[in-house]
């Protein structure tokens with residue numbers, strides 16, 4: 684895809700996600716549980732350029748990984764001296780926190796689709812270089828196949844959107860079940876762009 688087209692589609696996604704967030708806010712206000720999956724929005728050419736200071740690694744460590752942990756841990760077993768008990772989201776605050784996590788991942792997906800972002804700080808390595816591509820190698824793969832990358836970022840968003848719907852319906856069982864699909868969305872991208880295939 685041409686760079687300009689990618690930029691434009693980034694803007695479209697950005698605007699549609701804004702609209703989605705606004706929709707979700709007004710839904711919350713009226714108490715209606717409904718998350719819009721709509722992705723079309725008019726293009727606004729007067730928008731300023733995106734800021735891409737944060738690296739892909741930053742996006743993983745802020746908008747994606749801790750937020751996914753919050754969702755994965757929403758229904759869990761805790762073991763202590765009194766035995767084990769299942770923890771589930773119960774209070775309004777529990778559900779609001781989960782909602783923030785799902786929204787952060789959806790926006791993390793948009794961030795991943797904005798072109799021009801570095802993978803990691805210049806000269807950075809990776810924890811297990813034998814098994815993981817170095818940031819420069821990731822960057823080369825991304826440059827050679829931005830379309831699949833965008834598809835994986837979309838996949839991440841779509842699993843977070845499903846979870847957002849479960850959160851809005853306050854359905855803890857469904858939320859817990861959807862955790863597996865979220866994990867698949869992470870691993871689909873990692874197995875192509877991050878894990879060395881020479882050393883599976």
Ligand code: HEC
Pocket residue numbers: 739740743744747748751795802803809810817818821832833835836839865866868869870872873876877
């Ligand atoms: C569109 C592709 C893509 C998706 C989707 C994705 N990741 Fe990543 N992730 C990457 C890439 C590329 C790296 C390697 C970047 C680097 O060198 O740190 C990475 C690195 C990471 C790291 C290591 C960060 C560090 O400090 O080294 C964590 C943790 C992580 N991802 C978690 C997740 C989780 C959890 C999900 C799903 C909820 C996810 N990722 C979804 C592409 C993706």
